[in-house]
Amino acid sequence: MGELVSVNVAVPRHNPAKSTGTTGIDKRPVDGPVRLRRPGPKTTGLGSGVIGDAVYDVRHHGGDEQAVYAYAREDLDAWGAELGRELTGGMFGENLTTSGVDVNGARLGERWHVGDTVVLAVTVPRIPCDTFSHWMGEPGWTKRFTAKAVPGSYLSIVEEGEVQAGDTITVVDRPDHDVTIGLVFRALTLEPELLPLLLAADALPTDMREKIERRIG
Template identity: 65%
Template structure:
């Protein structure tokens, strides 16, 4: 069992990228904060946390990216490498956890947090230009991709209230070995892994469609079997 070390929400603040504003600057709150399904990415409520703003709604938010979790243990590694403290929420995560292997979580895995909320692991976080600008670190996206510790997006299975300090328990793991770290590598630097993602029934539609296309192309590229020249 792990714990919700910090619950973080963001407001629209100036960032030197895209529209000039972003909600990436998440800051800790004690709670309670209500979680509810935000609906579709386009035309929905954005974040799964009431009071948490998402500005780039074309690429973020929606049911499959309702909540973003990152492990304090991974933040500590980055803090040492970058030589600066990284407060909870600095990577734009809503949930800063401890005692949970976020990157080793399986697609479709379910977490119970506190007494009410149940979440399902969906996808890794893919870095964007806003994240790079926010970090102000040369070559940040390349560095981030090379580490493959992206954190996990989750959908809301059961809504409810969250507070900092709530226990986090893994209550279900599916019968496959497709982890968040593996999906991240497949979507970034190891596309040959994409067909393997089809083993995860709960993989969101966009990633599944990409994996299916990759699998179809690979099958189409296989040479046709040659007829035998042997005589009987």
């Protein structure tokens, strides 16, 4: 059983790294309960699954399969020690900062029960982009983040409801395969030889499955 350390929503920032001009990567913890709801399709829906949050690059972020982004407090602390700076909840653009949950070891399709009513399903890892690199302001950030292979996980919303800091997080269903968020990230970035292993997960998004099948022939 884990814990929700904070729920984080966007503070809009100018984004010189992309043509959208604005980014919601700067997320800050909020007090009190926050409602999670399914946002709909990526480009035509509501963007984020977190009410009060905002997605500006709707081509690459948001939508039902990327409704919520979770990152572990333990991994933030490890990065903070390496970088020599404090990393507050939401610093990596995550909506949910967790503790006691193996976010990167989570299997695709795994379900988390959060608080009283919310159920989330693990979907895909976060892939670093120019916006993230600019926001962090660290030399070679994309390369360093990729090499570490602790990307955090996007989640879809199975059951809607309210969550808040201090809520428990319980893994209530863990699929019978070994395709984890960490494995998917490594396969999509530096270790393409792992791509065939991803096909064992029924929860692998259809568009990703089709791209992998074309790539491996």
